[in-house]
Amino acid sequence: xxxxxxxxxxxxxxxxxxxxxxxxxxxxxxxxxxxxxxxxxxxxxxxxxxxxxxxxxxxxxxxxxxxxxxxxxxxxxxxxxxxxxxxxxxxxxxxxxxxxxxxxxxxxxxxxxxxxxxxxxxxxxxxxxxxxxxxxxxxxxxxxxxxxxxxxxxxxxxxxxxxxxxxxxxxxxxxxxxxxxxxxxxxxxxxxxxxxxxxxxxxxxxxxxxxxxxxxxxxxxxxxxxxxxxxxxxxxxxxxxxxxxxxxxxxxxxxxxxxxxxxxxxxxxxxxxxxxxxx
Amino acid sequence: xxxxxxxxxxxxxxxxxxxxxxxxxxxxxxxxxxxxxxxxxxxxxxxxxxxxxxxxxxxxxxxxxxxxxxxxxxxxxxxxxxxxxxxxxxxxxxxxxxxxxxxxxxxxxxxxxxxxxxxxxxxxxxxxxxxxxxxxxxxxxxxxxxxxxxxxxxxxxxxxxxxxxxxxxxxxxxxxxxxxxxxxxxxxxxxxxxxxxxxxxxxxxxxxxxxxxxxxxxxxxxxxxxxxxxxxxxxxxxxxxxxxxxxxxxxxxxxxxxxxxxxxxxxxxxxxxxxxxxxxxxxxxxxxxxxxxxxxxxxxxxxxxxxxxxxxxxxxxx
Numbered sequence: 163x164x165x166x167x168x169x170x171x172x173x174x175x176x177x178x179x180x181x182x183x184x185x186x187x188x189x190x191x192x193x194x195x196x197x198x199x200x201x202x203x204x205x206x207x208x209x210x211x212x213x214x215x216x217x218x219x220x221x222x223x224x225x226x227x228x229x230x231x232x233x234x235x236x237x238x239x240x241x242x243x244x245x246x247x248x249x250x251x252x253x254x255x256x257x258x259x260x261x262x263x264x265x266x267x268x269x270x271x272x273x274x275x276x277x278x279x280x281x282x283x284x285x286x287x288x289x290x291x292x293x294x295x296x297x298x299x300x301x302x303x304x305x306x307x308x309x310x311x312x313x314x315x316x317x318x319x320x321x322x323x324x325x326x327x328x329x330x331x332x333x334x335x336x337x338x339x340x341x342x343x344x345x346x347x348x349x350x351x352x353x354x355x356x357x358x359x360x361x362x363x364x365x366x367x368x369x370x371x372x373x374x375x376x377x378x379x380x381x382x383x384x385x386x387x388x389x390x391x392x393x394x395x396x397x398x399x400x401x402x403x404x405x406x407x408x409x410x411x412x413x414x415x416x417x418x419x420x421x422x423x424x425x426x427x428x429x430x431x432x433x434x435x436x437x438x439x440x441x
Numbered sequence: 442x443x444x445x446x447x448x449x450x451x452x453x454x455x456x457x458x459x460x461x462x463x464x465x466x467x468x469x470x471x472x473x474x475x476x477x478x479x480x481x482x483x484x485x486x487x488x489x490x491x492x493x494x495x496x497x498x499x500x501x502x503x504x505x506x507x508x509x510x511x512x513x514x515x516x517x518x519x520x521x522x523x524x525x526x527x528x529x530x531x532x533x534x535x536x537x538x539x540x541x542x543x544x545x546x547x548x549x550x551x552x553x554x555x556x557x558x559x560x561x562x563x564x565x566x567x568x569x570x571x572x573x574x575x576x577x578x579x580x581x582x583x584x585x586x587x588x589x590x591x592x593x594x595x596x597x598x599x600x601x602x603x604x605x606x607x608x609x610x611x612x613x614x615x616x617x618x619x620x621x622x623x624x625x626x627x628x629x630x631x632x633x634x635x636x637x638x639x640x641x642x643x644x645x646x647x648x649x650x651x652x653x654x655x656x657x658x659x660x661x662x663x664x665x666x667x668x669x670x671x672x673x674x675x676x677x678x679x680x681x682x683x684x685x686x687x688x689x690x691x692x693x694x695x696x697x698x699x700x701x702x703x704x705x706x707x708x709x710x711x712x713x714x715x716x717x718x719x720x721x722x723x724x725x726x727x728x729x730x731x732x733x734x735x736x737x738x739x740x741x742x743x744x745x746x747x748x749x750x751x752x753x754x755x756x757x758x759x
Contacts (some may be wrong), residue, residue, distance in 0.1 A: 198510070199500040204517050205494050206737045208744035209730060210525040217518035224511050231507070239509060266740025305507040324751035415502075423505040426625065431506035432617060434610075
């Protein structure tokens with residue numbers, strides 16, 4: 163059921179535009195917040211090499227956030243409105259992204275990144291069929307890097323699960339994060355329009371099924387168990403992020419994130435790099 | 442046999458004679474005194490990269506724009522990468538392993554630059570490190586491209602290349618604040634007043650007071666003295682500070698001596714007691730930084746156990 167190709171940003175109907183915006187906020191906020199969380203590991207990684215690798219991933223995700231926020235700028239928004247002056251409860255990222263790390267809980271970092279990267283991979287694959295040309299332009303760039311992220315997370319999971327204590331920690335992280343991981347597939351208010359207009363033709367509910375199969379099979383192979391498929395609906399965390407509900411961790415992260423911006427009393431966010439459309 | 446031995450082993454006199462840029466490497470059988478001096482110097486540098494990354498780290502999250510966040514994250518990552526390179530160059534000398542050096546850093550035995558013992562309070566202080574201190578470090582490092590231990594010089598090539606971008610970014614933050622509101626300019630000046638004496642002390646005590654200088658210079662590890670480096674720094678950075686509207690504090694007094702063509706700093710205006718306390722890793726705030734490093738390293742100890750002795754399970758429980 164191929165949908166009609168949507169027009170340029172300025173030519174969208176109100177319905178189309180609202181659906182595009184909802185999807186872009188979801189994509190951009192996920193990348194931005196998870197990346198910022200990954201940077202918690204800079205200078206804290208288990209080895210210098212691990213430290214450098216997670217910093218790379220954080221920067222890739224920040225780069226993706228930049229690509230998606232940039233598409234929102236097509237509608238006339240500035241970076242300040244999109245990030246720095248937005249209220250905490252206006253962010254639409256899944257609450258998986260915002261969870262703080264317990265000191266030293268590298269298993270959490272690895273499991274989270276695995277859950278996130280598989281979901282992102284599926285989402286990006288679905289977006290390859292998008293009816294909105296501006297999103298289609300950006301997909302290739304995102305896809306190339308996600309492959310490396312998934313491999314990184316899988317390698318670490320394999321290494322940790324060769325060890326009894328490592329496996330125990332991975333299992334604990336899977337158990338703790340699962341309810342939040344499921345929020346990645348919780349719909350925004352515009353989900354039906356997003357699918358019907360073909361902006362992302364595959365519904366999130368279907369992506370969740372694929373995600374469950376992929377991650378479940380891989381973790382099972384490592385001796386790590388995941389919840390039963392039937393239990394998933396009841397397991398989803400109460401705060402999904404997609405509707406603006408967040409955990410306390412987000413408010414703390416948000417306060418720190420915006421601290422300097424507020425302190426400087428700024429009205430603009432300094433750009434240092436070329437606009438993605440000009441690269 | 443006799444000849445071959447003579448060919449490989451070098452005594453200190455021969456080292457001093459041959460000492461020149463990138464003269465020695467892992468295939469040379471260097472005397473222990475040289476290897477120890479080089480290890481001390483490179484380990485200090487590596488530790489400084491790690492602890493420098495530590496004080497900049499909070500500003501990844503606190504950066505006020507997406508691009509600045511990316512730049513600070515990349516910068517902190519580069520510094521960890523420099524640490525990695527330098528520990529490798531030091532390891533080549535056969536005195537200490539990387540693990541030993543990292544343990545020493547976490548235990549408070551490892552020494553590092555004075556400026557990285559002071560945590561940064563806010564964004565206004567960031568360019569003090571990213572522009573002035575990194576600029577000072579760049580002066581010193583540029584002279585180390587000619588150090589006699591080749592693996593060190595090789596690491597320095599990459600470090601200087603990347604450090605150039607960091608300083609540019611530091612200058613861009615400085616320029617943005619300096620052209621901001623009046624309040625921005627005042628806060629920037631306060632940060633500068635606070636950091637200026639520390640920056641002057643970056644180069645350490647004057648040459649006649651410096652403990653390890655003579656030997657390191659004689660064997661070509663060090664290629665320029667503290668005094669000359671400080672002058673080279675001030676020549677460039679005093680005008681830059683003024684360009685951004687910063688007033689140079691009256692104390693410590695800095696004057697230019699026309700005869701020697703050098704800047705002179707009134708040494709008594711600087712707090713050398715604090716400097717020495719820092720050098721012993723006993724300055725309270727610096728100790729706080731080291732303890733933080735210790736705790737975070739301890740918290741991920743289980744990961745290193747798991748990947749180094751897989752299958753062994755929790756060794757601590759046995």
